[in-house]
Amino acid sequence: MSSEVFQDEAVILEVRNWQTADKYAVCFCRDHGKVPFIAYGAAYPKSTSGRLVQPFAHLRLTLMPGRRVATLRSCExxxxPSAMDIEGMAYGTIIAEAVEQLLGDEEPQQAVFxxxxxxxxxxxxxxxxxxxxxxxLKLLSLCGFTPLxxxxxTCGRPMDADGYFSPVQGGFLCQDCSLEHDLPLSVEDRQLMETLLTLDFSQPAHFTVRGKELMEVEKIIYRFLTFQTDRPLRSLDFLAQLKQATS
Ligand SMILES: [Zn+2]
Incomplete structure (x- = not known):
């Protein structure tokens, strides 16, 4: 970590209480990538940084690099932020955790930001x-794991029929090449994955999905992600509990 105080635009990924009066947070900066930092005094009710440093906030931060974590000097x-409901927070936490797991500290990637x-x-x-x-899916792709x-x-045959997805090989396997633990990947699943991968976030088109394809594709996304990061996302449990509580 460089030793100069720096200013950067950032999104907050995670915030936790730290000691009695402080907060520990992780942000993703436009020019500095992922940076964990401590906001001293942020747990006090009247603290400005405590009010601003909230999950998913879009801030300009001034940070003093430290040996292991940076220190927050100021923020605005x-x-x-506009209000987000609890379900939005649950999904936001999944995205934030995936970013934290896939990217190391201070690996700037403007596209990820x-x-x-x-x-x-x-x-x-x-x-x-x-x-x-x-x-x-877009995040996996930006980190070098675009599903093939x-x-x-294995054999190079074009995907013209239903087959399987191999998290290990990061792509499609035909009926002849698939192994026991691969996940079903139909022609329709592939189409959905491509739609999701190429969706324009500045003007997202409307499209319809069927439950079967969505469930199969989600299985593939989460298994592929777990394979790349070596551990399942903790935040998925929270979403499952929330769904159980509200269904
Ligand atoms: Zn094959």
Whole structure:
């Protein structure tokens, strides 16, 4: 970590209480990538930084780099956050956790910053589940894990019939090449994955999905993500509990 105080535009991924008066947060900065920091005094009710440093907030931060975590010097809103319901927060937390797991500290990636920023905005306006699925696929792709869907990743045969997805190979496997633990991938699933991967977040088109394809594609996304990060997302449990409580 550099030792100079710096200012950057950031989205907040995670906020936790720290000691009695402080908060620990992780943000993703436009030019500095993922940066964990401590906001001293932020747990006090009258603290400005405590009020501003909230999950999914879009801020301008001044940070003092430290040995392991940075220290927050000051912050201000880039845009005032609009309200997000609890379901939006649950999905936002999944996106934030995926970013935290896939990217190391201070690996700047403007495209990831833009993606997360627009995803948090779209969670307030559009179908949260589809926004999240699309964001996770785009994120995997930006991190170098674009699912390979055109040809069988073992024999090279073009995908012209239903087959399987291999998280290990990161792509399609035909009927002949599939192994026991692969996930079903139909021609329709592939179409949905491509729609989600290429969805334009500045003007997201409306499209319809069927439950079967959506469930199969989500299985693929989460298994593929877990394979890349080595551990399942904790925030998925919260979403499952929320769904149980509200169904
Ligand atoms: Zn094959």
């Amino acid at each position: 809103f880039v845009e005032m 833009e993606l997360v920023l627009s995803a948090f905005g779209l969670l307030r306006e559009r179908n949260k589940r589809l926004v999240t699925d699309s964001t996770l 869907l055109d040809h069988c990743t």
